[in-house]
Amino acid sequence: MRAQLPQRTLLSLALSLLFLSVARTTRRCPSSFPQLLSQLQSQANITGDTGSLLEPYIRLQNLNTPTLRAACAEFPVTFPSEDTLRALSKPRFLSTVQATLGRVLQQLSALAQRFPKTRAFPELEKTRGNVQGIRNNVFCIAQLLNHSLETPKPTQASSGASLSTATTPSIFQTKLDSCRFLWGYHGFMGSVGKVFQEWRDGSNRSRRHSPRRGLLPAWRKGASRIRPSRSSQSPMSRVQAPR
């Protein structure tokens, strides 16, 4: 585990630089859809790893006790579940990811304000860069699909991606809520990675079965039928935990 950390840190650093470069070149999206998809899947898998943010947060906030860990994991802030995401049409899925990550960015910014010394929690800044990079890539993939990213209707699941601000919670409560939020975030990114993987698998199959047919038109065809699936319209959403 100790040996993995520096590698992970280096990888995270490299990715964050990659994402930043992607963010800077937002207007010039890559034209290769498989490459973009592969990149997105890799980004999602890496950001789905709790070691990239949650674990440092737990250590920093002294939440590394069985009781507090359980409290963090058992009641995570609700994000769209994997089933929900899988059931979404592809354009809707991209819109959901884009919107959810937008809210994640807000929460991460709010969390960053709690830590005036960024040196004490450098993973937070890296994560913000990573999320921004994913959003840029989602934007690009939607552009390739000729799909404009529309803000999805808030569902019960997606509304959970923001912290409750109804009453001023105690710092202890905020610590736990942030922990739950990060737990949910990692789970969400893991689910997104899986969906992207399925996209890749599907595209490979598609290419195998109809080699002469271009991939992009197929996606465009799918994009033209943007309809929320039944499950996405369901008021009940499932809660998922990161693996």
Add this chain to the structure above:
Amino acid sequence: MAFSAVLHPAFLLVVLPLKASLSEVLGEPFQLIPEILTVSIQSKLQQVNLQWTVPNLTHQELKMGFQIEISRMNASNIIWVEDYSTTVKRNQVLHWNWKSEIPLECVTHFIRIRAMVDDANYPPQNSWSNWSSWKEVSVQVSVAPNTLLIFPKSKLLEEGSNVTICLLYGQYLYNVSCMLQKEPIHGEQLDSHVSLIKLNNVVFHSHSGTNIYCQAMNATKTPFGTVLFVSKVLEEPKNFSCETQDFKTLKCSWEPGVDTALTWSQQDSQNYTLYESFSGRSELSDHRNSHNWKITEESQETYNFTLTTENNLRKRSVNIIFNLTHRVHLKAPHDVTLETVDAKKANMTWKMHSRGDNYILLCQVELQHETEVIHECNVSVHMSASYLFSDLEPDTEYKARVRCADANHFWKWSDWAQKAFSTPEAAPSQALDVWRQVRSENGSHVVTLFWKPLLKSQANGKIVSYNIVVENQDRPSEAEHYSVQAPALGTQLSLDMCSYKIHITANNSMGVSPESVMALSNDSGHEEVHEKRIKGTKDGFHISWEPLSGDALGYVVDWCAHSRDQHCDLKWKNLGPNTTSTNITSDAFKPGVRYNFRIFEKSVQQNAQLLEKQTGYTQELAPLENPKVIINNFTSNSFILSWPGYDSDFQSAFIEGYRVYLKSKEMQCHPKGKRTSLSDNSVLCEYEIKDPEQKSFTVENLQPESLYEFLVTPYTSAGQGPNETFTKVTTPDENSHMLLKIILPMTLCVLLIVIACYWKSQWVKEKCYPDIPNPYKSSILSLIKSKKNPHLIMNVKDCIPDVLEVINKVEGPKTQCIVSGKPHNEDVSIKPPSSVPTEDGSSGPVPFMFFENFTYDQSAFDSGSHGLNPGPLKDTPGQLGLLTPPDKLLNVLEKDYMKSLAESPTEETSLIYVSQLASPMCGDKDSLVTNSPKPVHCSGYKRQMAVPGRLPSLALSESNSLTSMILLGQGEQ
């Protein structure tokens, strides 16, 4: 209504002074009872704020004392009483606050106040006024069933302080356990739904705060908790000081101490503020440990600074006051130059940032060589200055540096300004320390010259070469010049046996060193002196000698290690004329290595004469190896051990002798030896040879055919040689040497005879047993001679055979003996060796001639029974059919022989001879022994053949039609 409103204050104004004066008159002071206006709570600070006023205050200003009581839970449970004195003005609202150690959300408090006038202008009062009514202080908190509230929600406190945490239980909640990080903590129950946890002397845990959380067994698993933000104690800034370099800015610096920042916006890092009292200016520092203060008022000389650091919990200050001119930290000197005047002098110049030429500065000048300060001095200068370095060494790198400070009010040295420089070379200043080693070789002197490298301070530059001038003293006109390139430290010269004077100098680019002179006499290298042994110590050797003459110029002691694996690296030491001893020390001296010292006396003519030789060890060690022993004169009773080639000079100490160990079973030691019995019943005899020059030892009184083991080891003052494996020998048998003396020559003789026989085998064969006996040489000849027979040799022609039978038989009886005595020519030829070679490979008939060979049947010849039988011969079956007279037989034979020769297709005389062998071996056995006197007709024959190369093979068959038989009568041979 309006009238009454106007009338009432007027009435009061009249009545109250009357009441006061009435009270004074009556001796009962008028009570000023305070009236509580508001009681507010600052929940986060756990603070109660009380506001009150003193109604009916007659005086404009009155000094009063107040007493405030606070009760907890119920009014009677007073937990706090505090007196508070102040000057009260009329209609003034007074403030007082109190901090509760328990969060105010957890328990209800009550507060009341009373007053007493303590003013000289007021009649003295002996008692407090009446209490105001109790005011309840509480924060309305509702706890839902099955939930738990913990107060304070978060708390900022300093390390080492105490804190009380309270828990409010909702309905149906029980069995609550709390943890501080990972440690369980326990509280005390205040009432049924409130408990308190007191934490004393809290410690800093992390910048993110210390988590305290509780969980009830029957409630949800969500923990309820609070965070204690424990700040480190704010430290006072240390080493606060201000200084200026340019009289425009004051740079103030300090050591800030620990950062007390906490996350979750609880506390930022402490800030630092500078306040200057004379100017009244205050500036917040942008840095934690320094601040640049601009000097705005040029006329201001004195500054009084207060540095204050502050965080949410504490404030600390330090103060300094100083005169600006006393806090001048000059900038480093600039425009530093260095100019070498000559090889030993250099001049340094520099300039200073100064306020004017009248301003006196103190400068410190340093000269460094190889990071070591070799010269240091202080000089008073103005804006520009110079300094001359003298006594420098030629061809040397130096580093000069300078720093300055205010000479009048020393505060701090400026930073160093430095410059590196090198002095030029100069001619070498010192003569070489030279020495020589002389040995005679083939009628000439081989002189090896050595010199030590000049020190850097003596060389004054890079030595390029060494010049050697050899001056023949016997022939002064001849001088030879040699040049040896550096870095060589020696050379070898071959000189004849004349006297020489050798001059050696060292050269660098600037010149030549003073010369060193050595003289060689005719007999240099031939000195023979006794070698003395000396004992060294671990520090070295003490060498002493007897001077040879009184006018010695000095002495030289040279030495080198006498080691097998070490080249003799000659060292020497020059000593003064009045010296007769010296200590030779060297880090190169090693224990167990012999060092040979020679002491020379130098004459006025620079000639060195060998005085003494001394040899020794700094530390003697046990020998490292044993000699290789050879066994000589090995007998059954003794043998001699010798080790002739053993070089004891290279041993690790002086060999004092040898020990011979002899080991055997049941051995008697020689009386000179020491006997030791070993565990395996063997005996070890130790013989000591005290003469190191004796290198043999005779082992005597040994038993023959016994095993002995021996070991020879040298011993020194430090011990004996290594315990190596004993060499095993077995003594021979006592007679074995005798046997050896006999057997060996005998064997040699026999061997010689055999070789000679073999060598002369042909001759012997001819002499002793020729293939065809020479009748002239036959032994029978002697018999004949003895009978004086004129016929020396029996002529075949003279022999008349008795019987000559020619048998022509188509089918005869089967021959029992293939090569038998049957006198049938064909029969004999029946069994030729199939291998008889023929040209065509076939076997053909071969003519045979049979001879009686007496050589092979001498016994028969000599025997009477086999001799001439005078009686008539009987024809016996299977034996001779008839006896033919010898002459006739011979005729036939001759005729037949001749015929055979004539019939031979070639003219070759190759014949097959069949010679008689020893005894009858084949044929009818019955006929062999039945009648011994009968002639033995069945005899084996040794077939001797001379086969004509082209003879046709004989037809070998039993059915030969013609069989010729020649029978010789026994008596007529």
